[in-house]
Amino acid sequence: MRDFHLPGRSPVIAANGLCATSHPLAAKTAVEMLERGGNAMDAAIAAGVLLGICEPQMTGIGGDCFVLYTLPGSNEVHALNGSGRAPAEADAAQLRQRGESNVPLYGADAVTIPGAIDAFCHLSETVGTAGLDAILAPAIRYAEAGVPVAPRVAFDWARETEKLKGAARDYYLIDGKAPQVGQNFRAPGQAEVLRRIAKQGRDAFYTGEIAEDMLRALNDLGGVHRAEDFAAVAATPATPVAGPYKGIEVVEHPPNGQGATALLLLNILDQFDIAGMDPFGAERIHIEAEATKLAYDARNRFLADPNHTTRLDHMLSGETAQRLAALIDPRRAMASPAALSEQVHKDTVYVTVVDRDGMAVSLIYSIFHGFGSGIASEKFGILLQNRGAGFTLEEGHANELKGGKRPMHTIIPGMIREKGKVIMPFGVMGGAYQPCGHARFASNLQDFGMDVQSAIDAPRAFSDQGVLKVERGYPDAIRAQLSDMGHKVEIPDVALGGAQAILMRPDGMLEGASDPRKDGCALGY
Numbered sequence: 364m365r366d367f368h369l370p371g372r373s374p375v376i377a378a379n380g381l382c383a384t385s386h387p388l389a390a391k392t393a394v395e396m397l398e399r400g401g402n403a404m405d406a407a408i409a410a411g412v413l414l415g416i417c418e419p420q421m422t423g424i425g426g427d428c429f430v431l432y433t434l435p436g437s438n439e440v441h442a443l444n445g446s447g448r449a450p451a452e453a454d455a456a457q458l459r460q461r462g463e464s465n466v467p468l469y470g471a472d473a474v475t476i477p478g479a480i481d482a483f484c485h486l487s488e489t490v491g492t493a494g495l496d497a498i499l500a501p502a503i504r505y506a507e508a509g510v511p512v513a514p515r516v517a518f519d520w521a522r523e524t525e526k527l528k529g530a531a532r533d534y535y536l537i538d539g540k541a542p543q544v545g546q547n548f549r550a551p552g553q554a555e556v557l558r559r560i561a562k563q564g565r566d567a568f569y570t571g572e573i574a575e576d577m578l579r580a581l582n583d584l585g586g587v588h589r590a591e592d593f594a595a596v597a598a599t600p601a602t603p604v605a606g607p608y609k610g611i612e613v614v615e616h617p618p619n620g621q622g623a624t625a626l627l628l629l630n631i632l633d634q635f636d637i638a639g640m641d642p643f644g645a646e647r648i649h650i651e652a653e654a655t656k657l658a659y660d661a662r663n664r665f666l667a668d669p670n671h672t673t674r675l676d677h678m679l680s681g682e683t684a685q686r687l688a689a690l691i692d693p694r695r696a697m698a699s700p701a702a703l704s705e706q707v708h709k710d711t712v713y714v715t716v717v718d719r720d721g722m723a724v725s726l727i728y729s730i731f732h733g734f735g736s737g738i739a740s741e742k743f744g745i746l747l748q749n750r751g752a753g754f755t756l757e758e759g760h761a762n763e764l765k766g767g768k769r770p771m772h773t774i775i776p777g778m779i780r781e782k783g784k785v786i787m788p789f790g791v792m793g794g795a796y797q798p799c800g801h802a803r804f805a806s807n808l809q810d811f812g813m814d815v816q817s818a819i820d821a822p823r824a825f826s827d828q829g830v831l832k833v834e835r836g837y838p839d840a841i842r843a844q845l846s847d848m849g850h851k852v853e854i855p856d857v858a859l860g861g862a863q864a865i866l867m868r869p870d871g872m873l874e875g876a877s878d879p880r881k882d883g884c885a886l887g888y
Contacts, residue, residue: 365817374816374866374874377887381873383863384410384714385792385883386417386513392501393716394886401493403718404432407726408483408491412502412557414712414728416550417510419535420520422712424556424568425577425747426730428479429616430486431603431776431788435720438785440614440778442601444669445482446769447475447750452587455756455764466752466764469526469737471586473749475770477568477577479728482598484565496561503561506554509547513882517544519857523733530580531739531746552743569593576740577747584738601669605780606679608633609809613801614778618672621662622775623679624798628658629805630684631691638810643822643837645844646693651806652826652850653691655799660700661687662798667762668769696849699829711774711797713790717865717873725776725788777801779808786867787815792881793860796825800860815866816876823859826850834859 365371375381380403382393392413393406401409407430415423428445458472466473487495512520521541532539534552542548559567567573574593581588605614606626613629615622631654640647661683665674677683690697711729729748736749753770755762762771773794779787791800800823807818822836831850833842842852861881866874875885 371820372816372879374814374876375885375887377873377875378871379719379888380717381865381875381885381887382406382410382714382716383865383875383877383885384414385712385861385863385881386414387882387884388417388505388510389413389714390884390886393714394888396493397718398888401497402491402720403716403722403724404486405491405493405498406718407714407716407724408487409498409501410714410716411712411726411728412483412499413505414714416502416506416548416553417513418516418712419548419550419746420516420523420733421730422728423730423746424480424553425477425735425745426479426728427477427748427750427772427774428482428726428728429620429772429774429776430482431614431616431725431778432490433723433785435722438780438783440603440785442603442616443482443486443598444601444616445478445598446619446772447478447596448767448769449475449751449754449764450586450588450592451766452589453764453766455754455758458756458764463756465756466754468732468749468752471581471584471588471738473751474581474586474588474736474738474747475751476588476592476596477748478596478598480560480568481565481596484560485598495564499557499561503554503557506550506557509549512542512544512546512548514544515882517542519733526732526734526737528737529739530741530744531734531737534739534744535734535746550744553745556743556745569596573743576742577745580738580740580747604675604679606630608805610781611805611809612780613805614780616775617669618666618675619668619769620772620775621666621798622777623666623675624658624662625775625777625801627661627678627684628654628798628802630679630681631658631688632802632806634685634688637806642807642811645841645848648824648833648841648845649696649848649850650691650693651799651803652824652831653697654688655826656697656700657687657690658798665761666771671761671768673761694848711792711794713776713792713861713863715788715790715863715865717788717867721867723778723785723788723865723867725778725790727774727776727790729774773797775801779805787864789862789864791860791862795827796860799825800862804862815864815874819862819864819876819878825859832859
């Protein structure tokens with residue numbers, strides 16, 4: 364139990380259903396959907412789509428999603444890959460010939476075809492019960508009427524506006540400026556898009572006037588996207604990957620997501636007596652930072668489009684973890700590995716919902732960098748992701764940009780099983796930080812016995828491209844110790860990620876937690 368003398372928040376306990384996410388209106392919408400008889404999938408999609416209006420710098424219908432979910436009465440975890448592909452004519456060789464060493468972040472070359480809407484429509488039809496019209500109604504209403512801009516949203520919005528170009532500046536600025544806390548943000552063009560999807564399904568988005576609007580925006584900027592690329596979008600079921608840690612099993616979405624990185628990181632940490640360390644001490648941060656360097660280096664070598672990922676078993680083997688752990692000096696930082704194959708970002712939203720029947724949903728949804736590519740369609744104001752910047756231009760690499768491929772993705776939903784039973788959907792936002800965040804969350808639970816909210820609240824550190832970022836939740840003495848070990852230590856400008864989780868307790872109650880680093884909450888009934 365937390366110390367009630369100190370600032371903090373308690374877990375939220377509910378009996379019939381619960382949602383945890385990064386904006387209160389989305390959590391409220393999910394709970395209302397449950398109260399009206401919808402299931403956890405209906406509620407998660409309703410909340411997710413609304414987050415595109417509440418947090419447009421983080422996500423939207425021009426982005427991608429990944430989903431893990433269970434069905435009532437079952438502990439089998441299903442995965443759906445809602446990530447889009449590069450247009451058929453995309454080719455890394457063309458960018459190399461132009462002198463590029465990375466996919467340019469804020470141009471049409473970085474725009475992969477949005478996959479989330481197809482995934483949401485598929486899940487509504489195959490798993491949900493409420494129907495698309497009911498699921499999308501809250502987002503349509505708020506897009507028309509507007510949403511007051513929340514404090515963390517305003518903070519992020521102001522940091523990202525220089526990326527907006529053309530029509531995007533008209534749609535995502537108010538009087539040419541980032542909105543202030545409490546200002547009303549409206550998106551009537553997106554409301555019309557969602558109305559059409561509610562009536563006609565995914566084809567309303569991927570064919571006809573809406574697709575043509577997105578295509579014009581891309582082709583006018585030199586994009587090689589074609590109508591056929593949009594029409595061909597299809598979410599694909601996948602088989603999750605999983606690994607043990609100290610009595611639990613962590614379940615992750617398979618590649619092209621980076622969930623396997625979290626499992627490798629946990630396998631490396633399992634070679635050390637983490638539980639014997641101070642949970643808030645320099646020793647733990649150091650071991651985690653060194654393990655992160657090694658796990659992310661493996662990620663950059665192996666993870667890619669599922670049809671191009673060939674070394675997954677090697678990456679997740681116990682022998683690999685043991686060999687990597689042996690490279691770690693408990694007292695001295697190693698040199699940083701090769702640069703990330705994806706370009707670092709921090710912008711994502713995550714939703715988790717559990718309903719009265721025990722269906723659990725773990726859904727993550729993103730446009731990659733803040734405001735994605737910065738490109739919005741002229742008529743409807745659909746902001747397009749820059750997920751193609753997750754490709755590498757290195758010739759012959761598994762994650763090399765090619766037409767029709769999915770890029771290596773940073774966003775990863777998670778679940779935890781214990782003794783074969785699903786006990787917790789969870790997610791940690793924060794771009795490249797996410798695998799490290801998953802591993803730290805699991806370690807907080809298992810090594811230090813923290814409750815769900817405390818495991819989220821605890822301070823974070825992240826070894827990121829040669830810099831060890833240590834949140835202000837740690838004292839300066841800890842940073843000094845880490846510097847003495849050879850780390851280049853900085854306090855990050857922005858808190859590391861955000862997280863939500865729901866514990867499905869043995870007594871049947873639900874215990875939800877939401878990260879104070881965001882505006883959101885856990886809410887149940």
